[in-house]
Amino acid sequence: MRHASFIARTVLVQNGNVEQAVRLINRIMGREGFLEQYRLTRYYEKPFQTRRRINYTKCKAIYNEDMDRKIEFLLRKNRVEPFPGYC
Amino acid sequence: MLRQAILVPRIFSFLERSVLGSGERAGGLLAQETCKATCLLCGPQSSSIKRPLHTTVPRSKAEDRKEMLASMPKKDEGTEGEKTIDVDLLSKRFEDIFPDENTPSRLFDGIPYSQLNICDIKATKNNTIISLNDHKGKALMLRSCGMEGFKNTRQGTNIAAQATGISLAMRAIAKGFKDPVRVRVSGIGPGRMSAIKGLSMGGMNVVSITDSTRVSFAPTARARKQRRL
Numbered sequence: 001m002r003h004a005s006f007i008a009r010t011v012l013v014q015n016g017n018v019e020q021a022v023r024l025i026n027r028i029m030g031r032e033g034f035l036e037q038y039r040l041t042r043y044y045e046k047p048f049q050t051r052r053r054i055n056y057t058k059c060k061a062i063y064n065e066d067m068d069r070k071i072e073f074l075l076r077k078n079r080v081e082p083f084p085g086y087c
Numbered sequence: 088m089l090r091q092a093i094l095v096p097r098i099f100s101f102l103e104r105s106v107l108g109s110g111e112r113a114g115g116l117l118a119q120e121t122c123k124a125t126c127l128l129c130g131p132q133s134s135s136i137k138r139p140l141h142t143t144v145p146r147s148k149a150e151d152r153k154e155m156l157a158s159m160p161k162k163d164e165g166t167e168g169e170k171t172i173d174v175d176l177l178s179k180r181f182e183d184i185f186p187d188e189n190t191p192s193r194l195f196d197g198i199p200y201s202q203l204n205i206c207d208i209k210a211t212k213n214n215t216i217i218s219l220n221d222h223k224g225k226a227l228m229l230r231s232c233g234m235e236g237f238k239n240t241r242q243g244t245n246i247a248a249q250a251t252g253i254s255l256a257m258r259a260i261a262k263g264f265k266d267p268v269r270v271r272v273s274g275i276g277p278g279r280m281s282a283i284k285g286l287s288m289g290g291m292n293v294v295s296i297t298d299s300t301r302v303s304f305a306p307t308a309r310a311r312k313q314r315r316l
Contacts, residue, residue: 043313
């Protein structure tokens, strides 16, 4: 899919702060998976490697989801500070 | 019951310090004597104490957190060769950052955005090539890391890319291409960020940054096999 030139995947520079704009576009591209996909398609990934990678990603996602739920649950509290003066 | 004779006097001397106050100096022999007098494990009342007493050296929250953050693996931003810092998007005004339907006709130094010169940066693993083109696509200038004097492996570095950016910017201004420029980056390589930095250091007025890395999420022609080192 060809993105529209200079409209998609574009960041305007604010106040001459080029560094910030570069970081922003790198961050967005990285977060959306473009850079990861680019690295994967450099060389051919054999089907057995693809299956391994996808299964690993799935397991990791399940684990992270449950761990985040657990942490969120444990952080729900409204008690007196157990260790006063510890900071 | 385990008697940790070496550990206990030190720990209790600290506790004694807090109990006795600033007037008393709890160090060396004095600590041991006071320790034996009041210590639960080795003092006169030790026979009645059966369970072991353990304490830890008090640590500050900041120390703990710093240690934990240092031990965590570094987050991969997705661009090799460059280290980036997170940008706080909440403090930005989104209308100014991303282009919209009015941007092509928006004026930068009196020139509409759609007619600004384009600076194409091709950042590969081994080299970085920067070219300055017309808005129609006509080539105006071309510089690469090899032209700056770097050879072979040294071409694929961020220093070389920065030097190339500076050189192109200075030559462009000398030739008369002083107008604002929109940058178009292609590829992931060491010179991706440094080339743009070099351009702005050399005096070029960079107005926008576009990423035109050729990426396909659909099945493509079979790429070459993986390198086995």
